Every structure is written in structure tokens, then in C-alpha cells.
Amino acid sequence: MGVKFATTRFGELELPPERIISFPRGLIGFPHVLRFALIDHPGGGPFQWLQAVDFPELAFVVADPSLFFSGYSVAVSREELRSIGIERIDEGVVVVILVVPGDPRKITANLIGPIVINLRDRLARQLVLDAPEYTTRHYIFPQEEPAMAGAAQEEERSC
Amino acid sequence: MLVLSREPEQGIMIGEAVEVRVLEIQGGKVRLGIIAPQEVSVHRKEVFLNIQKENQAAAAAQAAGLAGAVQLLGGGPGSGKGVEPGEKARAAPPQEAADPRGGETEREAGRGVGRSGAKGVEMRKKAIVRKE
Numbered sequence: 001m002g003v004k005f006a007t008t009r010f011g012e013l014e015l016p017p018e019r020i021i022s023f024p025r026g027l028i029g030f031p032h033v034l035r036f037a038l039i040d041h042p043g044g045g046p047f048q049w050l051q052a053v054d055f056p057e058l059a060f061v062v063a064d065p066s067l068f069f070s071g072y073s074v075a076v077s078r079e080e081l082r083s084i085g086i087e088r089i090d091e092g093v094v095v096v097i098l099v100v101p102g103d104p105r106k107i108t109a110n111l112i113g114p115i116v117i118n119l120r121d122r123l124a125r126q127l128v129l130d131a132p133e134y135t136t137r138h139y140i141f142p143q144e145e146p147a148m149a150g151a152a153q154e155e156e157r158s159c
Numbered sequence: 160m161l162v163l164s165r166e167p168e169q170g171i172m173i174g175e176a177v178e179v180r181v182l183e184i185q186g187g188k189v190r191l192g193i194i195a196p197q198e199v200s201v202h203r204k205e206v207f208l209n210i211q212k213e214n215q216a217a218a219a220a221q222a223a224g225l226a227g228a229v230q231l232l233g234g235g236p237g238s239g240k241g242v243e244p245g246e247k248a249r250a251a252p253p254q255e256a257a258d259p260r261g262g263e264t265e266r267e268a269g270r271g272v273g274r275s276g277a278k279g280v281e282m283r284k285k286a287i288v289r290k291e
Contacts, residue, residue, distance in 0.1 A: 029210070029212075041229070043225065046232065059220070061220045098217060100220035107228055112206060128210060136209045137213065141231060
């Protein structure tokens with residue numbers, strides 16, 4: 001018997017219980033959202049959606065950061081890993097949340113707040129890295145005019 | 160807001176399990192040590208708030224932008240191809256300026272942050288590629 005839930009983007013979904021991932025602390029800023037499903041983007045590409053099971057309209061685009069940021073690394077304490085039932089970071093899957101405005105070239109990835117998922121036990125957590133080299137907003141595509149691009153991004157985000 | 164004056168070596172207790180200790184005061188910077196149970200998250204406030212804000216922005220993903228990104232990557236429905244591996248994207252520069260996390264005071268203060276010795280077992284690993 002699958003878990004049935006409504007979504008605004010994908011309609012009614014029914015997934016096997018093992019596809020439901022628990023975030024015991026929620027996401028940062030969404031502490032009350034405790035269950036998500038990881039769904040491949042129907043339009044293809046290396047993107048996935050973290051769809052909230054209990055909030056139909058709430059979904060985040062995520063991606064494997066290594067596809068866009070070759071040197072990206074996640075330093076995390078053992079306690080944080082243990083809180084989702086793993087001992088080493090490579091026992092889990094790391095994804096980063098994307099902000100997707102209308103202009104695809106302005107898509108950014110949050111590298112300082114990655115999500116680590118223990119797929120075996122279906123437990124996940126958003127981390128806050130202690131890494132000054134990362135911010136919440138890294139373009140996933142190379143920018144031709146960085147200064148201008150940043151200004152444009154602000155406009156995008158305000159609408 | 161509760162306001163307390165503390166000297167170096169003094170601290171405060173928050174509940175029975177969380178201790179904040181003043182380690183050092185020098186040149187307008189305060190170094191704090193924090194002892195907390197592992198289930199209590201301790202973060203620099205501005206980083207936490209930035210991530211919170213970014214999560215909220217991410218919740219409003221635009222379908223057109225994502226479709227465009229799939230195109231840019233040379234993919235289409237059912238295709239995961241077209242990504243140039245190792246492509247290095249740059250950080251959005253204005254964010255650096257707008258991000259108060261870079262403040263030396265805070266970063267310096269942060270070095271004193273410890274969580275029951277958690278910092279001693281940090282690991283650094285490359286993000287792994289999803290196998291599913």
C-alpha cells in the first residue's frame with residue numbers, strides 16, 4: 001500500500017513508503033515540514049524535486065552538486081551524521097537546493113546549506129556548513145558579466 | 160531580552176544542558192565557547208538566516224527557468240545527459256558583499272565555538288554522485 005498525497009505540481013502521487021524521506025528537523029525555515037519525496041524532474045535533466053508530502057504546494061528543486069561544482073566538499077561533524085543514522089558522509093547522498101528564477105542562467109545553488117540523505121533509512125537533514133568559501137547563492141552556469149548578472153538576479157528574485 | 164554582564168571565563172547556562180562561556184574579549188571581538196547536547200544545533204545567526212531566506216526563495220521555483228536549464232544542459236525529457244562534468248560555476252559576487260557572514264568579527268568569534276568536542280572529528284569528503 002503506497003503513500004498517497006496531493007501535489008500542486010505533479011498532481012496526486014502514490015509512492016511506496018520507502019520513497020518517503022523523513023527530515024526530523026524539517027528544512028531550515030520550514031521546521032514543520034517533516035516528510036518529503038525525492039522525485040525526478042519530469043522534464044529531464046539532472047534535476048530532482050523534493051516534494052513535501054503534507055504540503056501540496058511546497059517543493060524544492062535539488063541537484064547533485066558535483067555535476068556543477070567540481071571541487072565542492074561537505075565537512076560535517078560526526079554528530080550531525082549520526083543524527084540521520086550514518087557514520088560517514090559517503091554513506092549518504094548530498095544534494096543542494098536550487099533557486100530557479102525565470103531565467104535559467106540565473107539559477108543558483110545553496111552550497112552552504114546542503115542536504116544529506118541517508119537513503120537506506122530514509123532520513124535526511126539540511127546542514128549549515130562552517131565553510132567561508134561557500135554562500136547560499138552560487139550560479140550553476142558560468143556568468144559572462146558577473147557584476148551585471150548579480151544585479152539582474154536580484155530583480156528576478158523580487159518578482 | 161535578558162541582558163547579563165559577563166567577564167572572561169564566566170558563562171551562562173541556558174536550561175540545564177546548554178552553556179555559553181566567554182573565552183576572550185579583545186579588540187571589539189568576543190570569543191564564545193558553547194557546550195550543548197548534540198541534538199541542539201549551534202550556528203552563526205547570519206548564516207542560518209541566509210539559508211532560511213534562500214530556502215524560502217527556492218520554494219518558488221519557476222517552471223520556465225527549470226525547462227530552460229534542461230535545454231542549456233542539452234537534455235530533454237528523459238535525458239540526464241549534456242552536463243559538462245567538472246564545470247566550475249562561480250559564486251554570485253553581489254551575494255558576497257551582501258552576506259554579512261564574511262565579517263571578520265563573527266568569523267573570529269566563531270573559532271571558539273565548540274560542541275562537546277564535535278569539531279575534533281570533522282571530515283572532509285567530496286560530494287558523492289547519486290547512484291539512483
